[in-house]
Amino acid sequence: MFHLPTFFELEKLRWIPIKTVGNNGMDSPFEDGIGCAKLEDQPTSVQHKGGVSMKRTTIGVDIAKQVFELYVEDGGEQVVERKRLARKKMLLWFANRPPALVGMEACGGAHYWARELTKLGHEVRLMAPQYVKPWVQTNKSDAADARAICRAVQEPGMRFVGIATEAQQEVQALHRVRSRLLRNRTALVNQLHGLLLEYGVAVPQGRAALRKALATFLAEERGTPLLRQLLAEQQAELADWDHRLEAVTTRIEQEGARQPVCQRLQTIPGIGPLSASALWVKLAGQAYQHGRHVAAALGLVPKHAGTGGKVRLGGMSKRGDRYLRSLLIHGARSVITHSREKPDPVSRWIHRLVERRGMNKAVVALANKNARVAFAVLTREQEYDPTHVCRAA
Numbered sequence: 001m002f003h004l005p006t007f008f009e010l011e012k013l014r015w016i017p018i019k020t021v022g023n024n025g026m027d028s029p030f031e032d033g034i035g036c037a038k039l040e041d042q043p044t045s046v047q048h049k050g051g052v053s054m055k056r057t058t059i060g061v062d063i064a065k066q067v068f069e070l071y072v073e074d075g076g077e078q079v080v081e082r083k084r085l086a087r088k089k090m091l092l093w094f095a096n097r098p099p100a101l102v103g104m105e106a107c108g109g110a111h112y113w114a115r116e117l118t119k120l121g122h123e124v125r126l127m128a129p130q131y132v133k134p135w136v137q138t139n140k141s142d143a144a145d146a147r148a149i150c151r152a153v154q155e156p157g158m159r160f161v162g163i164a165t166e167a168q169q170e171v172q173a174l175h176r177v178r179s180r181l182l183r184n185r186t187a188l189v190n191q192l193h194g195l196l197l198e199y200g201v202a203v204p205q206g207r208a209a210l211r212k213a214l215a216t217f218l219a220e221e222r223g224t225p226l227l228r229q230l231l232a233e234q235q236a237e238l239a240d241w242d243h244r245l246e247a248v249t250t251r252i253e254q255e256g257a258r259q260p261v262c263q264r265l266q267t268i269p270g271i272g273p274l275s276a277s278a279l280w281v282k283l284a285g286q287a288y289q290h291g292r293h294v295a296a297a298l299g300l301v302p303k304h305a306g307t308g309g310k311v312r313l314g315g316m317s318k319r320g321d322r323y324l325r326s327l328l329i330h331g332a333r334s335v336i337t338h339s340r341e342k343p344d345p346v347s348r349w350i351h352r353l354v355e356r357r358g359m360n361k362a363v364v365a366l367a368n369k370n371a372r373v374a375f376a377v378l379t380r381e382q383e384y385d386p387t388h389v390c391r392a393a
Helices: 007-011 087-095 110-119 129-135 142-152 166-198 207-219 225-257 260-265 273-283 291-297 322-337 345-357 359-380 386-392
Strands: 014-016 036-038 058-062 067-073 079-086 101-105 123-127 302-307 310-316
Touching (some): 058 142, 067 087, 067 142, 079 087, 123 129, 129 142, 166 273, 207 225, 225 260, 225 273, 260 359, 273 359, 322 345, 322 359, 345 359, 345 386
Parallel strands (some): 101 123
Antiparallel strands (some): 058 067
C-alpha cells in the first residue's frame, strides 16, 4: 500500500537508476531512465515473488478430514486472505505461496501436514488445542478457529508441540493398538468373572486364576450344554487376545531394538522395552525445557490450586498420556518390590522414601524420577549414571 514517506524515511532514500524497455502505463516514460526514490525495508523482511518486499506472512490452518479453513495475516497483523480449501488442493495452494509461518492444532493428521508443509519451505508450529481456545472470540466455527490459530501461533511464550517423524508415528501406532487390545482383553476377563459368579464359581483376581477355573468348569461338565459351549467360545477368544497381544508386543520390542536411544533408556531401572519405546515416541523432538516439565506433562506431580499467596497441593494430577504413565508406574512398583534386599544407593533411597511416605507415594515418586532421568538421557545423549541420580536425590 502506497503511503507518504516521513522525514526519517526520506533520509534513507536512495536513487536507483531504472532502465525501461517499454511503457505499459507503470514504467517511466523517459527513454534514458529517470531515477526513482525507493524506501529500503528492514533487514528482517523477506523477498516475496514479484520483488515486493514485506514481512513474513502468518497462516492459521484449521485442519479437518476433507475441508481446511485458512486465515492469512501479513507482518502488520492485517488480514490478507480467508480461504477454504479441499483436501486435494491443500499442498498445491501452499506450494505456490512464499515461505510463511503456519500454525495448526496438534490433532489428527497434524503431524503429516506439518512434515509436508515443511518440505515446501514453510515453518510449521503445532499447538495443543486448549492453548488456542482463549483466542476464539465468537461462537465456534472453522473460520473462527483458523483466526484463533493464526493469533495464537504469534503469541510470545506459546508452548509448541514437536513434529513427530514417520518412525515415531509407526511405533506410536503399535502402542495404540496394544492399548486397545489390552482394554478388550480386560473387558472379556471381567465378563467371564461375572458369568462364572452367576453359577456359583467365585474366581480370584488375575487371568491365571480365571483360566484355571474356566478349564476346571468345562472339564467337570458343569452347567447346561449351551452354557459350556458359550464358555468354550469365550475361552478361545481369550486365547486369541493373548496371542494378538504377544504379537504386537514383540513388534514393539523389535522396533525399539533398532533405536540406540531406546537401548540407553532401558538401562534405567524400571524402564523396559515398552516404556523405552513409548518414552522415545513421546519425548523425542519435543520442546520441554527440563525434566520437571516432562513429569508434569505425564501427570506424575501433585495437582495444586493457589490464591492469595497460598498454594494447596492435592493428589496426582493424572494429566497427559495415561498409557505411558501406567507403564512408568508399573515399572517403578516392580523396582521397589525387588529392591528390599539390595544395598546400592538407589535402593537405600527407595527404602527411606517408603518408610517416610508409604508404598504408593514412593511408587509415584520413583516414576517421576524415572521420567526426568529418561528426559536427561534422551536429550543429552548420555548413558544412565545411578550415582548422579542418587546425588540429585
